[in-house]
Amino acid sequence: xxxxxxxxxxxxxxxxxxxxxxxxxxxxxxxxxxxxxxxxxxxxxxxxxxxxxxxxxxxxxxxxxxxxxxxxxxxxxxxxxxxxxxxxxxxxxxxxxxxxxxxxxxxxxxxxxxxxxxxxxxxxxxxxxxxxxxxxxxxxxxxxxxxxxxxxxxxxxxxxxxxxxxxxxxxxxxxxxxxxxxxxxxxxxxxxxxxxxxxxxxxxxxxxxxxxxxxxxxxxxxxxxxxxxxxxxxxxxxxxxxxxxxxxxxxxxxxxxxxxxxxxxxxxxxx
Amino acid sequence: xxxxxxxxxxxxxxxxxxxxxxxxxxxxxxxxxxxxxxxxxxxxxxxxxxxxxxxxxxxxxxxxxxxxxxxxxxxxxxxxxxxxxxxxxxxxxxxxxxxxxxxxxxxxxxxxxxxxxxxxxxxxxxxxxxxxxxxxxxxxxxxxxxxxxxxxxxxxxxxxxxxxxxxxxxxxxxxxxxxxxxxxxxxxxxxxxxxxxxxxxxxxxxxxxxxxxxxxxxxxxxxxxxxxxxxxxxxxxxxxxxxxxxxxxxxxxxxxxxxxxxxxxxxxxxxxxxxxxxxxxxxxxxxxxxxxxxxxxxxxxxxxxxxxxxxxxxxxxxxxxxxxxxxxxxxxxxxxxxxxxxxxxxxxxxxxxxxxxxxxxxxxxxxxxxxxxxxxxx
Numbered sequence: 001x002x003x004x005x006x007x008x009x010x011x012x013x014x015x016x017x018x019x020x021x022x023x024x025x026x027x028x029x030x031x032x033x034x035x036x037x038x039x040x041x042x043x044x045x046x047x048x049x050x051x052x053x054x055x056x057x058x059x060x061x062x063x064x065x066x067x068x069x070x071x072x073x074x075x076x077x078x079x080x081x082x083x084x085x086x087x088x089x090x091x092x093x094x095x096x097x098x099x100x101x102x103x104x105x106x107x108x109x110x111x112x113x114x115x116x117x118x119x120x121x122x123x124x125x126x127x128x129x130x131x132x133x134x135x136x137x138x139x140x141x142x143x144x145x146x147x148x149x150x151x152x153x154x155x156x157x158x159x160x161x162x163x164x165x166x167x168x169x170x171x172x173x174x175x176x177x178x179x180x181x182x183x184x185x186x187x188x189x190x191x192x193x194x195x196x197x198x199x200x201x202x203x204x205x206x207x208x209x210x211x212x213x214x215x216x217x218x219x220x221x222x223x224x225x226x227x228x229x230x231x232x233x234x235x236x237x238x239x240x241x242x243x244x245x246x247x248x249x250x251x252x253x254x255x256x257x258x259x260x261x262x263x264x265x266x267x268x269x270x271x
Numbered sequence: 272x273x274x275x276x277x278x279x280x281x282x283x284x285x286x287x288x289x290x291x292x293x294x295x296x297x298x299x300x301x302x303x304x305x306x307x308x309x310x311x312x313x314x315x316x317x318x319x320x321x322x323x324x325x326x327x328x329x330x331x332x333x334x335x336x337x338x339x340x341x342x343x344x345x346x347x348x349x350x351x352x353x354x355x356x357x358x359x360x361x362x363x364x365x366x367x368x369x370x371x372x373x374x375x376x377x378x379x380x381x382x383x384x385x386x387x388x389x390x391x392x393x394x395x396x397x398x399x400x401x402x403x404x405x406x407x408x409x410x411x412x413x414x415x416x417x418x419x420x421x422x423x424x425x426x427x428x429x430x431x432x433x434x435x436x437x438x439x440x441x442x443x444x445x446x447x448x449x450x451x452x453x454x455x456x457x458x459x460x461x462x463x464x465x466x467x468x469x470x471x472x473x474x475x476x477x478x479x480x481x482x483x484x485x486x487x488x489x490x491x492x493x494x495x496x497x498x499x500x501x502x503x504x505x506x507x508x509x510x511x512x513x514x515x516x517x518x519x520x521x522x523x524x525x526x527x528x529x530x531x532x533x534x535x536x537x538x539x540x541x542x543x544x545x546x547x548x549x550x551x552x553x554x555x556x557x558x559x560x561x562x563x564x565x566x567x568x569x570x571x572x573x574x575x576x577x578x579x580x581x582x583x584x585x586x587x588x589x590x591x592x593x594x595x596x597x598x599x600x601x602x603x604x605x606x607x608x609x610x611x612x613x614x615x616x617x618x619x620x621x622x623x624x625x626x627x628x629x630x631x632x633x634x635x636x637x638x639x640x641x642x643x644x645x646x647x648x649x
Binding site: 157159160162163164165166167168169170173177178181182 | 338339340359360361365366367369370371373375376377386387390391434435438
């Protein structure tokens with residue numbers, strides 16, 4: 001085992017403290033007995049219990065989850081299609097313009113995206129609610145999916161698609177039976193990215209949410225303005241827990257996949 | 272047709288034979304670059320046809336046009352008399368074996384071979400029967416359940432071949448099929464390919480830059496350069512009777528001598544090629560005019576090396592040995608003439624190396640017969 005020098009040890013400690021100390025404090029205080037956020041009065045899980053009774057938070061959580069699942073799914077379909085056209089379409093008229101337009105939302109300030117969507121929804125008389133948040137989230141997360149999927153498609157051997165056509169596939173069959181299964185990991189990570197972005201979006205959601213539907217980030221933000229309650233600490237701890245489990249699971253799966261691929265490669269060499 | 276045995280397979284010599292593939296004045300341009308330049312070519316059924324040329328000569332473009340991945344800018348391509356212009360790749364009676372093999376990594380060997388058959392909606396047991404037959408043909412029954420990355424390069428090559436033959440195409444295209452294999456495996460696979468081609472009776476068109484491979488497997492070879500066909504003929508004619516200096520130089524090793532010819536008398540010409548050197552006497556069927564600039568091409572193995580001038584030699588020149596390339600079975604001697612010209616002579620090493628009769632700086636004679644080389648119009 002390698003020993004760290006004092007310098008390494010200090011920078012490591014400071015770095016991790018900087019990243020995780022705020023969250024650690026939040027997690028600790030979620031188990032605080034006292035209603036006062038800054039005063040420790042003993043261990044308790046009562047705020048978790050109260051959270052489960054809080055209809056407003058539960059509703060917001062449910063809306064957030066629905067929006068995230070639906071919008072990331074639509075964004076994945078559209079983003080994958082866009083990536084496929086951009087990478088495989090060859091040089092067609094207006095290609096540069098189109099690809100620029102796909103990536104523009106990446107650098108567009110969220111406030112502007114949110115405001116323009118709001119104006120659009122008012123203009124066409126669409127009542128703000130779950131539908132408008134879904135549309136808004138699809139719009140901005142689609143370009144992230146498109147970036148992830150096109151980077152995979154660029155390294156994808158084009159002759160695989162040609163082989164599928166050669167063996168009697170229509171272009172759509174070739175995509176469904178050959179391209180899609182092979183780029184699936186990229187499509188899934190695109191979906192996960194879109195899902196996460198939708199989960200924690202505050203700015204765009206506040207422009208496009210209406211009285212009938214509020215997302216969790218909006219709910220948390222507005223309650224904090226009335227003072228931080230231990231319930232919010234509990235809620236945040238649960239969210240941190242979910243994210244941590246998700247990250248660990250993903251990394252375990254990808255590590256296993258790598259290990260399996262290496263084993264296969266060794267098996268191939270032996271034959 | 273020989274009087275005694277089976278008829279020789281040579282549909283290209285039969286004026287009544289209908290070609291399976293016809294390129295009719297095909298031109299293909301990519302922007303300003305002309306990949307194929309007004310090319311006309313016939314390929315017959317059951318042929319093993321090789322498109323041979325350096326990289327960038329347009330051979331792969333020709334193949335991709337046959338498969339339908341590229342469309343000709345001008346001209347037409349016919350397969351079995353049918354114009355391929357409006358026909359999509361998935362509708363053509365043509366299958367292709369890709370240079371990278373393009374095996375589907377997410378499917379097993381079995382499913383890869385069954386892929387094309389399933390697209391045709393054939394009944395299940397018919398597909399199973401056909402896949403088993405293909406696996407047997409390429410001797411991969413034991414590997415049916417493996418994924419492509421779990422088998423070796425040579426096995427992958429055979430899966431690719433089985434997959435492209437499974438649909439019984441009229442025409443199989445092979446794009447540098449042996450490029451990724453090592454030398455020993457490649458040689459075995461060449462014979463296997465010929466064997467399979469003969470057994471299935473499929474027309475094969477192979478693209479290669481390896482002239483030995485083309486000579487070994489093909490019934491006819493088209494030598495290409497810069498989008499043009501330089502010569503189409505059987506391997507032996509391409510080697511022994513090249514049409515032009517490019518083909519002579521591209522196929523095998525050759526001594527090219529530039530000179531001026533006399534008029535042909537009784538199919539014999541005299542070629543003046545250097546001051547103080549005896550004119551080359553050569554036989555040719557080409558109508559050569561007096562004073563015409565020509566190339567005389569002679570293969571090194573047709574040049575004999577000897578310590579003295581052979582008494583009966585029609586063509587001979589004296590020089591000194593500049594270099595000896597020892598290849599094991601053969602040695603190539605580079606003999607420099609007083610004119611500075613180097614003539615290569617290849618001799619079989621019938622004796623052990625210690626008994627070799629010539630060494631560096633030796634004065635020797637090189638000689639060749641009247642019919643040994645070709646007179647090519649310059």
